[in-house]
């Protein structure tokens with residue numbers, strides 16, 4: 369048992385060169401731990417508030433000096449002397465201090481930085497890996513890496529509407545082999561693009577970002593890459609999308625492939641796509657406010673694929689509860705900074721799992737070298753993690769941490785594989 373002796377916060381840079389918050393906590397037994405906060409680009413309107421300096425000239429108002437000051441001036445005096453293992457009480461203390469429904473006073477970036485650093489300090493003090501500290505003896509399932517190898521939408525400067533084209537190596541026996549398969553497809557995709565004279569420039573999450581005639585063309589290119597890597601599409605590797613449709617929802621219609629389309633036309637489009645390609649999961653097929661559309665989409669495709677709410681749910685138990693009641697989806701994207709504290713993230717996963725919803729632990733498009741989400745994916749048994757391409761050190765840091773976790777678990781490790789997608793039936 370050790371108590372919090374000191375907390376230091378600072379502004380650091382994320383993978384897009386934007387400022388973000390880093391927190392270091394020291395305990396009275398000499399333990400020091402550090403956590404950094406990620407940041408999104410295609411953010412949902414209902415996310416907890418990320419405090420930015422706005423009125424300052426530094427970093428064009430994107431600085432986080434206010435969030436840093438809130439930690440040092442307002443949070444630190446309240447938390448000194450707390451047992452580091454009192455995670456729930458510490459998070460609650462910060463929520464009470466903030467007092468708003470969306471963390472707009474202290475900033476979700478301030479609260480989350482402290483919350484994650486507390487957990488890491490408590491784990492280190494107990495001489496446990498973070499995944500064991502948070503997950504206990506049942507934490508043993510390594511997630512399927514949902515690798516975003518072709519970027520579009522708000523994460524790229526290309527003409528591709530869909531934000532993320534992911535490969536899921538479900539056929540591998542271990543996480544290590546899954547990662548290798550994914551990396552081989554990534555390299556093969558580069559060769560395929562080069563051969564066709566397409567750009568091999570990268571998007572925000574490390575995937576390639578070529579201009580393409582249609583969105584489906586991306587799936588064909590990935591299919592070619594899978595084959596070129598000597599793997600089987602549909603058994604070794606399956607496909608997943610994050611459409612991030614809120615980004616192109618304008619005046620009640622989806623401006624997709626050059627023209628505005630109503631919800632039912634989008635649903636028909638997806639149904640055809642699912643018939644033509646081995647797609648296991650579609651995230652944000654519709655906009656964050658199109659609740660009726662989501663229910664219709666889930667009624668149409670929910671028994672065939674995983675339907676993931678990201679902007680729709682924003683890791684928020686209230687919105688997830690509505691989604692459960694209205695059968696809006698069958699899975700939740702889990703982002704620690706959308707809700708803004710560790711215990712609320714754990715609550716969101718718990719609520720989802722109890723309702724039979726799957727969860728996918730997720731990074732943000734703006735990331736750091738912090739690897740907390742890798743541990744959380746194993747701790748909470750989500751069976752899936754999305755953390756970008758198997759290239760770029762901010763993304764690879766998470767995959768590499770999962771390699772270490774698999775090694776630590778040794779014979780007890782189990783790779784989620786195809787079981788992560790119970791609704792996907794090989795035809």
Ligand SMILES: O=C(O)[C@@H](CO)OP(=O)(O)O
Nearest residue numbers: 408409410411731732733
């Ligand atoms: O939409 C998403 O799922 C994320 C992460 O891939 O993007 P952002 O962090 O920009 O919201």
Ligand SMILES: [Mg+2]
Nearest residue numbers: 610612652678
């Ligand atoms: Mg998303």
